Each structure stands twice: as C-alpha cells, then as structure tokens.
Amino acid sequence: MGLWYTYQVYPPYISGHWIDVFTFLVLISLVASVPMVINNIPIFSIQWISMATFLSFGLFVEMLFAQVVIMIVLFRIRIQKEQFFRIPMNSIMFFFVSLGSGAAYYSFGGQTGSEIVHGHLSLMLAAVYVIFNFIFNQVLILFIQYIVYRDTGSFFGKSLAWETVISFITFPLGFILYILYTQIGLLGLLIVGIPFASLLLILKLYYSSGNINENLQKAAEIGHQLAEKLNINDVIGLFLQKLSEMLPVDYAYILDVVENKELHVIRRIELGEVLPNDIEPLKKNEGLGGMVWAQNKAALYKLKKDWKKIISGYFPNDAESVLSVPIVRNNKVVGVLFLACKRKGAYEKAQLMIVDILCSHFAVAIENARHYEEAKMHSEHCAMTQLYNYRYFEKKLSAEFDKLHQLERKSLSLIMLDLDHFKDINDTFGHESGNEVLRELANRLKLLVGGRGTVARYGGEEFVILLPNSKKNEAMQMAELVRQTIANRPFSLKQHIGQEQLDIHITVTASIGVSTAPEDADDSLTLIRHADRALYVGAKRAGRNRVADYSSC
Numbered sequence: 001m002g003l004w005y006t007y008q009v010y011p012p013y014i015s016g017h018w019i020d021v022f023t024f025l026v027l028i029s030l031v032a033s034v035p036m037v038i039n040n041i042p043i044f045s046i047q048w049i050s051m052a053t054f055l056s057f058g059l060f061v062e063m064l065f066a067q068v069v070i071m072i073v074l075f076r077i078r079i080q081k082e083q084f085f086r087i088p089m090n091s092i093m094f095f096f097v098s099l100g101s102g103a104a105y106y107s108f109g110g111q112t113g114s115e116i117v118h119g120h121l122s123l124m125l126a127a128v129y130v131i132f133n134f135i136f137n138q139v140l141i142l143f144i145q146y147i148v149y150r151d152t153g154s155f156f157g158k159s160l161a162w163e164t165v166i167s168f169i170t171f172p173l174g175f176i177l178y179i180l181y182t183q184i185g186l187l188g189l190l191i192v193g194i195p196f197a198s199l200l201l202i203l204k205l206y207y208s209s210g211n212i213n214e215n216l217q218k219a220a221e222i223g224h225q226l227a228e229k230l231n232i233n234d235v236i237g238l239f240l241q242k243l244s245e246m247l248p249v250d251y252a253y254i255l256d257v258v259e260n261k262e263l264h265v266i267r268r269i270e271l272g273e274v275l276p277n278d279i280e281p282l283k284k285n286e287g288l289g290g291m292v293w294a295q296n297k298a299a300l301y302k303l304k305k306d307w308k309k310i311i312s313g314y315f316p317n318d319a320e321s322v323l324s325v326p327i328v329r330n331n332k333v334v335g336v337l338f339l340a341c342k343r344k345g346a347y348e349k350a351q352l353m354i355v356d357i358l359c360s361h362f363a364v365a366i367e368n369a370r371h372y373e374e375a376k377m378h379s380e381h382c383a384m385t386q387l388y389n390y391r392y393f394e395k396k397l398s399a400e401f402d403k404l405h406q407l408e409r410k411s412l413s414l415i416m417l418d419l420d421h422f423k424d425i426n427d428t429f430g431h432e433s434g435n436e437v438l439r440e441l442a443n444r445l446k447l448l449v450g451g452r453g454t455v456a457r458y459g460g461e462e463f464v465i466l467l468p469n470s471k472k473n474e475a476m477q478m479a480e481l482v483r484q485t486i487a488n489r490p491f492s493l494k495q496h497i498g499q500e501q502l503d504i505h506i507t508v509t510a511s512i513g514v515s516t517a518p519e520d521a522d523d524s525l526t527l528i529r530h531a532d533r534a535l536y537v538g539a540k541r542a543g544r545n546r547v548a549d550y551s552s553c
Helices: 002-009 018-032 047-057 059-076 086-107 120-148 158-169 170-184 185-226 232-246 287-294 348-382 388-403 420-430 431-452 472-487 523-539
Strands: 036-038 041-043 251-258 263-269 273-274 300-301 323-327 334-340 412-419 454-459 464-466 490-499 500-506 511-516 548-550
Touching: 002 059, 002 086, 002 170, 002 523, 018 170, 018 185, 036 251, 041 263, 047 059, 047 120, 047 170, 047 273, 086 120, 120 158, 120 490, 158 170, 185 232, 185 348, 232 251, 232 348, 263 334, 263 420, 273 334, 287 300, 287 323, 287 334, 323 464, 334 348, 348 388, 388 412, 388 454, 388 464, 388 511, 388 523, 412 523, 420 431, 420 500, 431 454, 431 464, 431 472, 431 490, 464 472, 472 511, 472 548, 500 523, 523 548
Parallel strands: 511 548
Antiparallel strands: 036 041, 251 263, 251 334, 263 273, 300 323, 323 334, 412 464, 412 511, 454 464, 490 500
C-alpha cells in the first residue's frame, strides 16, 4: 500500500531509461553484498547510490532499491529461522526511512529527475535529503532496539560511529555520481563506482585488521589472566568465559586426551548451562574431535551440511557453525576445544587464529595449575594415608577459630584419637602391617566423617577430626561412632610366609578425647591441648578403648 501510494504521489522518472535503472540496481546490489558487521549490526555503504538514484529517478525507484538491498543484506548475514521476523521489520523500517527523507526533501522545494538545475541550492537540498535519511534511520533503529529487542544498552557505540562517518563521507560521491550520470550517462557509474568499490574494500580490510589487532591484544590479556589461576577448574571456567565474550558460542566442549587412547569430555556447556560430562568418549579419527586430534589441525565449518557427515556421537541438532581446535603442549595434542553456534557463518578464519593462540595459553595454564595442585597436595597431605597433614590442620583450625570469633560459627569441636598398643602391632607383624592399619583407619574415618568435618593425621598413630558448628554432645556422639567403627570391625593384614600369602584379622582399639570451643577453649592451641588431655587422662588412664571429654577430666 505504501509503495502504491508513493507511486501515485511521487511518480518515477524512468521512461526510456530502463537499462540505466537496471545498472544502478546492479551497482547498489554489489555494494550491499559486502556489509561490515559491527557489534552484530550490518553496516553497508549504499547511501551515496541511494541519493543518486533518488535524484535521478525519484522516490519510488529508491524505495524499490531499498527493499532489494535489505533482502541482499539479510541473506548475506545468514539470519536464522527464528530471526525471520527481521525481514518484514527491516522492510517496513526502510520504507519509512525512504518516505520520510524523500518527503522532507520535496517539502523544502527539492525536485528529482535529470532536469534539476545544478548549483548551491541543489547541493543544499541533497544535503537535506542525506541528513533526514540518516536521522530517520537512527531514530527507527533506536526504537527497534528499545521496543523490539528490549536492549537498554548504550546507543552511541562503534556501529553508530562507523555509520555516521560512512554516511557523510560518501555524500559528495553520491552528488558527483548524479551529476556525472546526467552529463555523460552510464560512464559516470564506472568513473565513480570503481574507485568507491576499492575504497569500500580498503575500509572493510581496515576494520577487519583492527578487529584482529584488538582480539590479539585481548588474547594476550586473557593469557595473563589464565596464568594467574592456580586451580584447574578456575582455568577452564575463565577460558570458556572469555571465549564466549569474544565469539558467538552456544555450545562449548573441552575434551581431554586420556592415555593417548580416547577423548573424554571434561567440561560441557550448552546454552550457558554447565551440564554433566556424560558423553561417550571418542577415539582417534572418530568424529570431528577425533579427526582434529589425529591430524593436529583445526577445523572450521560455517554450515551444518558441511560437517553433518563428519561428526559422530552426541551433538546438538540445532548447531550450524562449528569451530574445533587442538590444544597442544610440547608439540603434543593434550586435548581438543569444540565450539558451536546456532547461527550460520558465525566463525571466520581470523577468529580461528585467535582461538588457536588462546588454546596455547590455556594448555600452559592448565599445566601450571596441575603442577601447583600436585605440589599443594603433597605439601598438605600425608603421603601414606592421603589424609590432611599437621601443617594443613593447623591452618584449617586457625581459620575456623577466626570464623568462630567473627560469629560465623556457633561452636567448634575437636576429636583427637590415638590407637591403643600400636607399638605391639609393629613389633608383632612388622611396620608395613602397621602402615596397612593406618591406611585402613584413614579410609574408615573419611567415609564416616564425609563432608561434616576435616580429618587429618596428627602424627604417628594419632588422628584428629575437626567439626565446625558441632556442639559437645554431637561431637561426643561422633567420637563414640568412631570408636565403635575401629573396635568392632577387625583390620585385615596380609602376611607372607614363603610364597604363601595369609590374610590375618586383628582387633584394634582407640582412645579418644573431645574438646569444644568456646566452652572449653578460647584459642586453637588451648583446644588442642584440652583434647589431648581428655585423650590421655580421661581415656588412656581410664583403661583405653573409650571416649572422654575435657570437662569431665
């Protein structure tokens, strides 16, 4: 209806110039087919051709060209099915931009057609057309941003700056194109079109190189941030977070090479949610991940049809673009990164290079975090029982007392136990058998306490259990349960007589002391001393194989 109204009110000037109109259409279509996408907004430099078309053939022809352009641009950026609403939305938007700027031009006394008198007035009126076209365009974009997309972010961004620069730099070109066309015909399109096409290519390359430089700088910063993380889970989380900020990522998987036999998923994120890693492992050359592992070569696919026959096993059905990069350390593939997006053509070759650099940083950071965790494990754990050692226990006890003083804890109980007559076990069965008893006891204590407290080897055959927010009676119940778990279940020892192996079962008992803060102690050392006193005075001296608390000693 709008086009019909425009045709009636502002009839076109195309009589005998059909070839010229078609040539203008070809030129504007070629320019529209190479948009720059900035902040997910396509920027295309057609304003100068639109103005020349409008001045030469009238508003109706410019409107038709605008509708063709929007179809070309939406096709080039490969909108998904769920975004098809953008076709009518952008079509209506372009119609109103054309109608508003054209009506403003006519209202100021402007005319269209080859008979326009050239001079200062014509130039000023053409500038009016460009200004109103730009204003109407930005107003409608702002309306769509806030009303349709509910985006309350800043409107004055990089995309607006680029569109402003392009619109007003190309304005003189449009006017020159119009003048040359009216003077020398279609030759004017070649004289202006070829240089501008070259300029457009330079601008696109400039923007692309600027993006690459910016991403390289970000990659270096991310590398430093990854190196600062000393926990493997923190490294993986930060790595995927930064990738999602730089690239459109709907699905992300990190696969680890296990024993050089299989790829196992160690982190799985789908649509922003971390999911269980319950995906079947891949072998070498199996699926895309196995192929990337075997060839040590990244893979990039922009369309589903290109990778559908390659990928095997589990994969989301709605994924379109796929990017997979090997994670290499010391010239050896140690893992594979797998990214996917529901949008077609979401990844470019330049981004592949950036991701490859990030994977190198990631591999180094993971190795450093693994070494740190291993060193931390050795420094904080008893090598034989794998329980926490005295050094870790001291730090933990001090930290828990700080929480107690800051009223983050209501109480803090300490259970200290010592095996009865442990020297007899070593003397009778040997020190290795004694170690077997200690290892079995450590396993029993870990299973019994679980996440309710901290179990540590205090030294020799002494163990401690720290119970935050545990009252005296609760700690006593736990201590009694520990005593029964030790006394009522015999310990199994392996004895070798010649070539025979005998399984011997022995009964072991423990004496246990309990103290609780704040009623029994005001500081960590006092809490230990009082638990130790309860152990030796209240339990050992009273006959062993019993539980005693400090207040009764």
